Amino acid sequence: MISAVDLRSGMTFMNDGKLTRVMEASHHKPGKGNTVMRMKLRDVHTGAIYDTTFRPDEKFERAYIETKEVQYLYQMGESAVFMDLETYEQYELPVETIEEELKFLLENENVKIQFHGSDVIGVDVPSSVTLKVVETQPSIKGATVTGSGKPATLETGLVVNVPDFIEVGELLEISTADGGSYQRRAQK
Numbered sequence: 001m002i003s004a005v006d007l008r009s010g011m012t013f014m015n016d017g018k019l020t021r022v023m024e025a026s027h028h029k030p031g032k033g034n035t036v037m038r039m040k041l042r043d044v045h046t047g048a049i050y051d052t053t054f055r056p057d058e059k060f061e062r063a064y065i066e067t068k069e070v071q072y073l074y075q076m077g078e079s080a081v082f083m084d085l086e087t088y089e090q091y092e093l094p095v096e097t098i099e100e101e102l103k104f105l106l107e108n109e110n111v112k113i114q115f116h117g118s119d120v121i122g123v124d125v126p127s128s129v130t131l132k133v134v135e136t137q138p139s140i141k142g143a144t145v146t147g148s149g150k151p152a153t154l155e156t157g158l159v160v161n162v163p164d165f166i167e168v169g170e171l172l173e174i175s176t177a178d179g180g181s182y183q184r185r186a187q188k
Contacts, residue, residue, distance in 0.1 A: 002062045004037045004054035012044065012116070014061040019044040019116055028053070044121045047097040067112040067124055072105045082113055082123075091120050098122060103158040104129045104176050125176045130186040131155055133170050136162065149182075 002013060011022045024040040036053040043050075070082040070091065079092040080102060091113060095102065101123040105111060112124040136152035152162040152172075160174060162182045171186035 001059045003056065004039075004058040004060065005056035007037065007039065007060070012063040012065050012121075014063055015041070019063055019121065021122075023049065027056075044116070045097075047099075063116055065121070066115045068115065069110055070113050072107060072109050072111055072123075074107055075102070082111075085110070093120055093123070100179065101125050103156055103180060104131075104174070106131075106156060127177055128173050128175050128183060130171050131158070131174055133162070133166060133168050133172060136166060136168055138167075152182075 002011075005027075007013065007022050007025050009022050009024055013020055013022075021042045021044055022039060023042050024038075026038050027035055028038045029035045035056055037056055039052050039054060041050055041052060042048070068084065070084055073081045073083055073090070075081070075095060076092075078095050080095055080098060082091045082093065083089070084091070093113070104125045105123070111126075113120055114122045114124055131154040133152045134155050137150050149161040149163055150166075151159050152166055153159050154172070154174070158174070158180050160172075160180050160182050162172065166172070166182075166185075173183040173186045175181045175183050
């Protein structure tokens, strides 16, 4: 069992019989009354995201998640196809449940998928990925890092705000933790 106060972003637990992942968690002390835990949660099976609050002492059953290294092969219709690197078994995940993670994945890239029992429940993306810029406005001469920036489309279709000096074809390091933000130019 785990207390609500110990739940952190990325943890998975059982809530009313549903497998639930914590997207965001924070303590909140209203002017009057007791402290509550504000949570942004995601139902792992439906992909539904919702906000809720718990008392810090509420207890939940912790869900045990196993991971396995696989290769992301391709997207086919409403499914993303992954292959086990040892057994060559293929797993299909509904695109709607891993929409956010697909923004950071390139075909033929190795990633980890998560299992709860025998059910595939998600993709574990690294904290940062390296992606190529495929479309952006021309660079501005004399631009600095402190400028307001410009949008850049990356090879996965993800659009991030980048400094004005970034050009098409550059490799960028992108943080996955906040939904995709520019960190720095990648080392070649």
